[in-house]
Amino acid sequence: MKNILLLLSLVLLAAACGQNDANTLEAKKKELEKVKTDLAELKSKISQLENEIRAEDPTFGKAAAIKVEAMPVSEATFERFTEVRGSAESRRNVTISSQMGGEIQRVHVREGQTVAKGQVLVSLNAEVLQSTLAELKTSYDLANTTFERQEKLWNQKIGTEMQYLQAKNQKESTEKRIAATEAQLDQLILRAPFSGTVDRVEAREGQLASPGFPLVRLLSASDLYISVDVSDAFIGKIKAGDKVKVFFPGPDSELNSYVSSVGQVINPENRTFSVEVKLPDGSSVQPNQIAAVTFRDYVNPRTIALPTKLIQRDSQGQFVYVVDKKENETVARKAYIQTGVSYNGNTEVLSGLTNGQLLVGAGSREVADGVEIQVSESTTPIAKG
Numbered sequence: 001m002k003n004i005l006l007l008l009s010l011v012l013l014a015a016a017c018g019q020n021d022a023n024t025l026e027a028k029k030k031e032l033e034k035v036k037t038d039l040a041e042l043k044s045k046i047s048q049l050e051n052e053i054r055a056e057d058p059t060f061g062k063a064a065a066i067k068v069e070a071m072p073v074s075e076a077t078f079e080r081f082t083e084v085r086g087s088a089e090s091r092r093n094v095t096i097s098s099q100m101g102g103e104i105q106r107v108h109v110r111e112g113q114t115v116a117k118g119q120v121l122v123s124l125n126a127e128v129l130q131s132t133l134a135e136l137k138t139s140y141d142l143a144n145t146t147f148e149r150q151e152k153l154w155n156q157k158i159g160t161e162m163q164y165l166q167a168k169n170q171k172e173s174t175e176k177r178i179a180a181t182e183a184q185l186d187q188l189i190l191r192a193p194f195s196g197t198v199d200r201v202e203a204r205e206g207q208l209a210s211p212g213f214p215l216v217r218l219l220s221a222s223d224l225y226i227s228v229d230v231s232d233a234f235i236g237k238i239k240a241g242d243k244v245k246v247f248f249p250g251p252d253s254e255l256n257s258y259v260s261s262v263g264q265v266i267n268p269e270n271r272t273f274s275v276e277v278k279l280p281d282g283s284s285v286q287p288n289q290i291a292a293v294t295f296r297d298y299v300n301p302r303t304i305a306l307p308t309k310l311i312q313r314d315s316q317g318q319f320v321y322v323v324d325k326k327e328n329e330t331v332a333r334k335a336y337i338q339t340g341v342s343y344n345g346n347t348e349v350l351s352g353l354t355n356g357q358l359l360v361g362a363g364s365r366e367v368a369d370g371v372e373i374q375v376s377e378s379t380t381p382i383a384k385g
Contacts, residue, residue, distance in 0.1 A: 004077030068332070073353050078305045080298035080343035086228030088279065088289040091187050092194055092220035098124060099187045100209045107203050109216065115192045121216045122203045124188040128222035133181045135355055140174040147171040149221030192334040219287060224279040225260060226291050229272035237297040238262055246295040248285065251325055255280070255287055259295075298341055306351040308342055310364055320353070321367055323375055332367040 102124035109121050153159045172237035201216040209215060226246060230238060242259045264276035277293055279285055310320050317336050324333035337352030353359070358375070360367065367373055 007112065009303075017349050020265060022230055032221070033346065034169060045176050048253055057264060065330075065372040066332075066363060066367050067374045067376065068367060069361040070358040070375045071361045073278045073304055073306070073357045073359050075302050075355055078300045078303045078341070078343075078346070078348045079296055081294050082234065082297045083230045084230055084275075086226045086275075086277070086291050086293055088224055088244075088285045088287055088291060089152050089227050090219055090221070090287045091223040091225075092196060093199075094193065094218055095214045096121065096190055096193070096208045096216045096218060097214050098122075098190060100124070100184065100207070100354055102126075102188060102203050103205050104209050104215075105138075106158075106205045107201060107205055109198045111198055113198045117192055117217070119192045119196045120189055121192055121198075124190075124209060125204065126185050126188045129181055129188065133178065134180045134244065136174060140171070140178060142172045143167070143171040153375075167246060184260060192218060194218075194220055196222075200344040214267065219384040221283060221285070222281045224283060224287070224374075226293055228277070228293050229270065230275050230276050230295075231269070232271045232299055234295070235273065235384055238275060238295050240361050246277060246298075247292040247294070248289060249292065250289065251284075251310050255283070261306055276357060298343075300340070300348060304353050304355070305346045306359060307361075308345055309349045310361060311337070311339065311347060312364075321364050321369075322353070323358035323360060323373070326370070329372050331370050332364075332373050334369045335371060 009166040030346075047243060075159070104122060106123045107121075107126045108119075108123065109115060115121070147167040147170070148355060150159065150164050154161070196218050197220070198216060199219050201208065201215075202213075202217075203215040238259060240259050240262055242258055246257050247254045257277050257279060259275060260278040261276045266273050275295075276295075285305040306320065311318050312320070318339060319334045319336045322335045324331050335352055335357075338350040340348035340350045360373070362374075
């Protein structure tokens with residue numbers, strides 16, 4: 001009997017617990033429905049209040065527009081330049097030496113002296129040749145007299161032909177020897193081959209000069225040029241007549257000039273070709289002076305160029321931000337572009353932008369696609385190459 005009562009008590013207790021759990025779950029569900037209803041009413045009230053406030057204050061609830069600068073896009077010439085080192089050379093920079101050996105009798109010039117074409121620079125001792133020439137002239141007088149007499153006799157049919165020919169040959173041979181001696185005498189006098197300045201005098205009076213021994217260095221500033229070796233990567237990009245800038249780092253001076261000639265042969269050792277740049281007559285440039293020559297190796301006469309720092313990249317490619325309109329708002333929009341050559345902080349744009357568009361400049365790194373912006377226009381157009 002006790003066991004039955006215990007079992008009955010347990011059954012009644014379990015039933016009571018189950019009823020309490022059911023009551024608690026039902027209460028929670030009802031409470032959830034009430035909260036949802038209250039939330040919907042709150043949302044509706046919030047929306048109503050926001051609309052009422054926005055009607056009186058249009059700026060209510062909006063994020064502050066990002067301040068940026070916008071620059072108008074326009075087409076212009078885009079150029080790229082390359083600097084190459086070279087040195088000044090002169091076609092009239094020569095060392096004068098004697099063709100014959102002999103004692104230096106007199107030095108007629110000094111270093112730094114300006115001389116004219118044909119002016120005597122150095123004279124060698126010519127006593128031996130002068131004596132020889134005097135003897136030859138005496139022999140010529142006798143040979144000429146003998147020939148004239150023999151010619152008269154031959155015309156009168158007197159004497160033999162051999163006698164006439166011997167006299168003629170003697171005269172002509174002496175004439176040639178005189179001419180050769182006079183030429184040798186002329187070689188003992190060194191003259192300036194062109195007008196210029198005496199740069200160095202090696203000759204000393206009383207010194208024995210041998211053939212090929214340098215005596216005087218003469219140069220002229222009338223035919224100076226800059227010689228540069230340019231990489232074969234620029235073949236076809238540099239042509240005779242192209243304008244260049246020449247900078248001399250020593251005296252810190254610059255001048256404008258042009259390409260006078262372009263070499264047609266590639267040096268196999270360093271893969272370069274030679275280019276000559278004409279220097280104006282009378283310039284103060286010295287031979288072997290170092291110079292930096294700036295060539296224009298690319299030009300597009302009509303294109304858009306913009307600062308390289310404004311170009312960004314994502315998974316779809318390169319882009320910039322342009323100014324766009326969305327309803328009553330001014331926003332930033334991505335414009336994907338195709339780029340070309342870059343130089344000096346600017347990049348050529350081949351496609352993706354049109355003339356007259358406003359490009360987001362300063363502040364472009366702070367915006368995103370579709371973000372509202374506040375624009376202040378820059379006075380600098382995007383067009384410089």
